[in-house]
Amino acid sequence: MADIGGINFEDVGARLRAHRIGRGISPEELAQRIGISRAALYRAEKGEIIKIETLASISRELRVSLPTLLGVGVEYISNALAFFERMRQVEEQADQIIGLFSPISYLVTTQYYDEILQDVFLESLHTDQQADANRLLKILSKRKQEFARRRPLLASVISSIDIESFLRDGLEGRHGLPFAVRAARRRAAVDEVRHIIGLLRAPDIGIQLGVSPEPFPSTSFQITRAGDQSTLTVSPFRLGHNPNISVGVGFITSAPEAVELHDSIARVLWEGSLRGQAAADHLENLIAQAKEQESNHPHD
Missing domain, CATH: 1.10.260.40 (lambda repressor-like DNA-binding domains)
Incomplete structure (x- = not known):
């Protein structure tokens, strides 16, 4: 090297x-x-x-x-394809990953989530952008495959407020989808949250999840550690409901001050989060509330 x-x-x-x-x-x-x-x-x-x-x-x-x-300094990236490829490259060397992504970390989503994400991206983009969406899906899929193969330690904090919205709205690329599609996407969101509940009740080795009742930062971020090297990635891009893979400037840096400041945010949210059975029970309650709301307003 x-x-x-x-x-x-x-x-x-x-x-x-x-x-x-x-x-x-x-x-x-x-x-x-x-x-x-x-x-x-x-x-x-x-x-x-x-x-x-x-x-x-x-x-x-x-x-x-x-x-x-x-x-040298901060690496600014205004393109989602380049950003997630760089994130994949950084994760490829990681021993530990600390993530705050909304509504949940992509790395712990199911394979079915990837299939729906393709439809969600296509709904949200112009025709001339759809090739980029397909390339992005390949990069994301490779991230997940490499994570599953290497199994670095993962600590991910999930926002309770974002999960409520996720369950209520489902996975949609744009407003105005047919009712049957919206209902199917809400069911898909429930399935993803149930997958998280499964990980909370019977954790995979090396995966730690917490559910925070506190408001999250407006931008998602992730800290990766490889030996004594720590790298911060801050993302303006959003996967899932109403995705944004077109506009924004993310950045990547190993500057100690930036890493330490974001690490302190992650620690505060982690320490105040629900974990294990308590977190699983909380998510079950959110699913029950979402289903009750849907039954009371079936065509919303």
Whole structure:
């Protein structure tokens, strides 16, 4: 692994690849644009050292700053494809993951959730964006597969308030869907929450879940630890109900202050959260309340 002056070129290559994917540019096209061979670009994405002038040309073509590619300071990402690919790359090295994602961490969702998410994305996007949605689903699926294979420790805090909304609204990509579709999506939400209840009552090794009654931050975030390295990812993008995979600026950083501040938020929410049987019972009550509300207002 090449590491010169504190810059890890394997990480540089991973960022390069993520931003290329985010821009929808093939390796052949990018190599042609900057005047290098496909093999040279492949080596760059594998982390082999390349000239700074070449890296600068790549950054211009990908419309990302050179400091971001080098991992100097904060890495800003305005594209959901690039963001979730970078998240996948960071998770690939993780020993521990601490997550606050709404309404639940994607990593502990079922396979059926992925199937519905495809419909939800297509409902929410214009026709010319649907190819990006399919590429994003592949990245997300790979994240989940790698998590299941590697099994890093996961501590995830779930918002009780967000779960209430999730159960009430289900998984919808837009308003105005037919009643039968909305009813099916609410049932799908119930199934996902029941899956979480199962994990709370009979936890998988290495997975810790808490249900917090406190309000969550407006943006989701995740802290990954790999050895003595901690990385913070802050996401403006939203999966599930009324998804947002089009607009926003996420960021990734290992700056100690940013990691520590977000870690303190996670600790406070974790310490105040329900866990185990108490959390499972609470979610069962939320399901019962959602079903009662639906029976009282069957066509809402």
